Amino acid sequence: MKKLTNFIVNKGTIKRAKYIYLPFVIILCAFLFLAAQITVKKGKSFAEIDQDFHKNIPIVYTPHYNIEFFGLEEFHHFDSKKYGRIYDILKEQGVDTNSFIAGQKADNKLLLLHHTQAYLDSLNSSWELARITELGFLRFFPRKLARNVVLEPMLYQTGGSIIAAKAALEHGWSINLGGGFHHASSENGEGFCALADIGLIIKYLRAKKLIQKAMIIDLDAHQGNGHERDFLEDDDVYIFDIYNKDVYPREHAVKHAINKKVELPIYAGDKLYNSNFIPAIQQAFSEFKPDIIIYVAGTDILDGDPLGGLGVSAQGVLERDELVFKYAFDHKIPIVMLLSGGYQKSNASIIAKSITNLNEKYGLLNK
Numbered sequence: 591m592k593k594l595t596n597f598i599v600n601k602g603t604i605k606r607a608k609y610i611y612l613p614f615v616i617i618l619c620a621f622l623f624l625a626a627q628i629t630v631k632k633g634k635s636f637a638e639i640d641q642d643f644h645k646n647i648p649i650v651y652t653p654h655y656n657i658e659f660f661g662l663e664e665f666h667h668f669d670s671k672k673y674g675r676i677y678d679i680l681k682e683q684g685v686d687t688n689s690f691i692a693g694q695k696a697d698n699k700l701l702l703l704h705h706t707q708a709y710l711d712s713l714n715s716s717w718e719l720a721r722i723t724e725l726g727f728l729r730f731f732p733r734k735l736a737r738n739v740v741l742e743p744m745l746y747q748t749g750g751s752i753i754a755a756k757a758a759l760e761h762g763w764s765i766n767l768g769g770g771f772h773h774a775s776s777e778n779g780e781g782f783c784a785l786a787d788i789g790l791i792i793k794y795l796r797a798k799k800l801i802q803k804a805m806i807i808d809l810d811a812h813q814g815n816g817h818e819r820d821f822l823e824d825d826d827v828y829i830f831d832i833y834n835k836d837v838y839p840r841e842h843a844v845k846h847a848i849n850k851k852v853e854l855p856i857y858a859g860d861k862l863y864n865s866n867f868i869p870a871i872q873q874a875f876s877e878f879k880p881d882i883i884i885y886v887a888g889t890d891i892l893d894g895d896p897l898g899g900l901g902v903s904a905q906g907v908l909e910r911d912e913l914v915f916k917y918a919f920d921h922k923i924p925i926v927m928l929l930s931g932g933y934q935k936s937n938a939s940i941i942a943k944s945i946t947n948l949n950e951k952y953g954l955l956n957k
């Protein structure tokens with residue numbers, strides 16, 4: 591007790607508090623408050639798609655997809671701006687990016703087609719967003735700032751997924767340069783997925799009576815536990831999932847939602863990957879005829895990915911995407927591709943290369 595009293599009345603401590611700690615806390619609070627105002631992303635939001643996309647190239651993007659925080663994101667190993675980098679690479683290669691479709695933000699009415707209001711309200715908490723994104727420092731951000739930094743980009747990407755799905759029904763294919771939040775379900779977010787855009791695509795298109803049956807081809811390195819939880823009892827949703835069985839999320843309780851399941855060991859590599867993937871996709875298409883394919887094209891299967899751990903080469907990723915599109919086109923089923931996981935610095939160029947490869951093989955950009 592005496593020690594504590596000595597500490598409190600210690601003049602040095604009071605001086606430090608007055609001239610160092612207090613100004614520091616005041617400056618930090620002012621910075622966080624100002625940052626919350628500056629990081630607001632002003633764009634359009636929507637609940638209904640009131641246009642068609644026949645004149646567009648059905649690739650959906652807006653700069654609002656990127657997660658940025660005053661340039662500090664550049665120092666992180668996780669490429670939170672891969673979406674914009676893909677767009678820039680395609681533009682540099684002469685692709686007519688002006689004809690792409692602008693991504694818009696999903697509004698509350700749209701989100702309620704799949705999420706509960708209670709869940710959406712929970713996303714107003716910095717703690718909840720820190721848990722979902724596994725970015726612990728977000729806990730100390732004012733909630734508005736935490737939302738602006740991580741939730742707003744996800745709202746835009748989710749809106750983009752819905753727009754891309756609608757465009758896929760018009761063009762036969764589409765790519766959202768974002769989305770694919772396959773760990774989120776209607777009442778839960780986790781694994782960097784706050785919004786369940788995959789489930790929302792199905793609910794939106796069904797509400798508009800545009801589809802009934804959907805096939806989810808989930809080739810991200812992780813099990814798609816979010817959409818599996820959402821469609822446990824739905825026979826009109828066929829789930830094909832290949833994933834690394836040795837990493838997150840290992841959610842056994844929802845695995846019976848998977849119609850075609852391939853569990854791979856860590857560091858499977860191209861040979862083992864393909865010897866499982868090729869017969870499995872053939873079987874999936876012989877078992878089910880959907881009205882739309884939602885392709886969760888995670889590139890965290892790529893060699894060197896710290897989270898995916900499947901060790902597939904860049905060429906393997908290109909061949910994988912090519913084969914999925916081939917099956918969709920051969921069976922005349924519209925396909926919407928969502929990017930999902932994979933945040934190494936090299937991912938953007940590989941995804942851009944895959945899109946140009948799809949163009950070379952199927953003339954996508956001229957259709």
Ligand SMILES: [Zn+2]
Pocket residue numbers: 810811812888890898931932
């Ligand atoms: Zn993943």
